[in-house]
Amino acid sequence: MSRWLTRTKQWIGSTLQLPDDLLLDLPRVTWIGSFLLHIENHKGLLKVEDHCIVVKVFDGFLKINGDSLQIQSMLTDEMTIKGYVSEIIYNRQQGGEDE
């Protein structure tokens, strides 16, 4: 998505007082305690390992570190990750194809 479109969307959102994640297709991450992670608006998985899961999002990828990680369910735009989550790293990268 080109930059001016993003800006326009941001402007529309701010003038109409709409949440940004709806307009811009941004991820919304809910972290419950250290054991459950809810990611909305994801764009797919890049890596699944016991201690590291990489989730693709609109403008980059989310790197989730932890122990005995497991994706409980992966729906089209919603994902629940279970396990001991110690850190989440948000890497902004346009395209977000590679780690």
Next chain:
Amino acid sequence: MKPTLPGTIGVTIKGKAYPVVLQRLYQQSVVLHSITSSGEDEIHFYLSHYELSHIRKAVFKTGCKVKLEKGSGLAFELEHAFKIRSFIIWMVIAIALVMGSTRFLWSVEVQGATPEIRQEVEIAMKELGYAPGKSKKSLPTENQISPILYKEIDQLSWMGLEWQGTKLIVHLKEKKGSTQTVKLPPSHIVASKKGTIQSMQIESGQAVENVNSVVKKGQLIVTGLVGREEDKQAVPSKGVVMAETWYEVNVTVPDKLVRETLTGNEKRKWSLQLFGWTTPSIPFTKVPFTSAVEEIKSDDIEVAGFRFPIKKKTTHIYETEKTISKVDQKAAREIALKVAKEEVLSLIGGTGKIQQEKFLHEQNDNGKVKLIIYFQALEDIAKVQPFSEETRE
């Protein structure tokens, strides 16, 4: 057909390019559950069995290996059940059929008594509803039908029903003794033949003739009108009148007897018959017998119940021998007597017997012996002649 029942399948994908597979599955909006890494470059997840077909597209040209686990869930449980479903269904159907069929009457067998009573009972039972194919419960009970049968069939003294599975056996006992209440019309007894009365046993009626009187054919012996002159009553006459009768029998016996006997030699020939056309018999050799008797048997050729239109024809040829025996006077007499006796006995009926026989005449003529034999017999000459009361004189 798209499956509609829930069921999940465990999938293991091994290969360096597994993220590509996951990405493709995500683009196809396939829902995945419990995605875990089960090793290096290896992930394991569950998905609904509807979406199994997407995996093949997703793995296409990625070099990943797909391993499917046995599915679990209602769909697979049902599928398993459906595999043995037909067996169970047929089992249930078979049991139901057997159990169901035992609730019906299949055949009625009537035993005992005379054929006439059996016939009557069969008809009556059918009218009462004892027909094959009726359910046992709908049938009337023994207590219900027996009074009806006793009433309808006079000669029936006892009946019992016995169930043998689906077969009903009706046991019958007929009445014996003085049960014949058939009303006979009033009748006379007249002589059926000319003869001398030897003895009379009159059960009913009044004798007109006495013992030792000679009666002609048709002459009144016992009258059915009994009582005084003023009020005579018409009764059916009954009785046995044994009388002496005479017979003259002409018998001719040839003095040569030609007998054909089998020697015991036998030849057989076979041929096939097809739509009325017969093949030549095998073997083709001529039968060496001078005189013979042929017996032809044709059998259907049958293989496992299927009847071919071909018949196997077997010809048995038995050799015969002609023997000519000369009959002397004594033997001729014996033969003639035997033949004549048989003839007389057939004339005088069962109760009669031959008292005396005598050769009246004997003559040899053109190779034949002619004999006239005289018989004196004792037989029942009573003949019941009904009359109507209006015409009595």
